[in-house]
């Protein structure tokens with residue numbers, strides 16, 4: 028049996044998140060949206076296409092007006108306007124109109140691009156998220172942030188646009204390679220650290236089961252993660268205030284992602300950014316030294332980096348200033364007042380950031 032959560036928008040029911048271990052209930056969930064008279068375009072990437080697109084296309088066939096599949100090469104480097112242009116072209120060719128539907132089948136990259144195409148094609152067409160990575164299931168598929176990178180700057184162009192349904196099949200996580208699976212853990216940890224100390228403790232207690240991808244543990248972890256995100260995005264859907272807390276680890280994380288030319292995954296960069304932010308929180312005397320080291324070391328069993336080679340802290344500092352979290356010259360930095368309570372801080376100095384970067388900089392011992 029599947030579990031569900033409803034996400035509110037401006038206090039009104041907006042869309043359901045369905046947590047399941049198969050795609051068995053997907054068709055009945057889509058039928059609730061009335062798909063029989065609609066064309067559906069399933070958007071996916073080259074990796075996910077080979078794994079799940081046939082199942083999903085077969086499931087849709089005969090149950091909607093027409094189905095088309097759009098596949099683009101997997102990878103963050105394709106989260107661009109060029110891919111969106113290709114989607115528009117296909118939709119125009121296939122005569123999609125505003126009552127038709129897009130489905131995002133894949134990770135955060137597929138979800139962000141599809142959501143943006145949906146938000147902008149004919150000024151808005153419905154879309155559904157079928158997230159297949161841990162990042163997408165625990166974070167990116169909910170909350171309505173859509174967009175693409177521009178000139179290497181993360182998520183520079185985008186829109187807030189809500190899906191009509193999010194359907195998660197947790198068993199799809201089994202085909203993720205270790206690197207991508209563990210990357211997702213960084214965003215899960217983020218949710219515990221910023222809002223829910225009990226969830227953070229639960230994660231500490233379930234390291235083995237999570238690494239082993241025990242399905243029941245993953246279901247609980249993803250549901251709890253989504254509940255935290257739900258609380259935040261319902262209060263502040265368009266990031267006028269506290270939604271910014273979800274950017275914990277992302278100011279420095281996004282800068283490293285760009286600096287390293289996307290050779291590190293988003294989650295790996297978020298882990299490094301979270302460690303840097305926890306370090307600054309310790310230096311502000313909000314976290315104890317023990318808490319800081321516990322947070323840092325928590326990433327180790329998940330194969331996430333806790334230090335990084337070949338970085339130039341000055342250049343990364345410059346990049347943090349071009350991130351969207353900067354307001355004029357002042358960086359909106361997310362720090363931890365304590366474990367489970369993040370705050371928006373505008374007092375972090377260049378020197379704080381340089382010291383935090385020195386902390387995560389891996390320097391080879393030359394002895």
Ligand SMILES: NC(=O)c1ccc[n+]([C@@H]2O[C@H](COP(=O)([O-])OP(=O)(O)OC[C@H]3O[C@@H](n4cnc5c(N)ncnc54)[C@H](O)[C@@H]3O)[C@@H](O)[C@H]2O)c1
Nearest residue numbers: 074075101134135136137159160162167172199202203293
């Ligand atoms: N919109 C938001 O609120 C939000 C939040 C967090 C992250 N993001 C964005 O999400 C992106 C990162 O997400 P991601 O890590 O899911 O990236 P991704 O979509 O690139 O997926 C990572 C890799 O896993 C592969 N993959 C996907 N599902 C698979 C499966 N079930 N089995 C095997 N391989 C599979 C993909 O093909 C890809 O190669 C970044 O662009 C980030 O900015 C957005």
Ligand SMILES: [Zn+2]
Nearest residue numbers: 214277293297
């Ligand atoms: Zn993120």
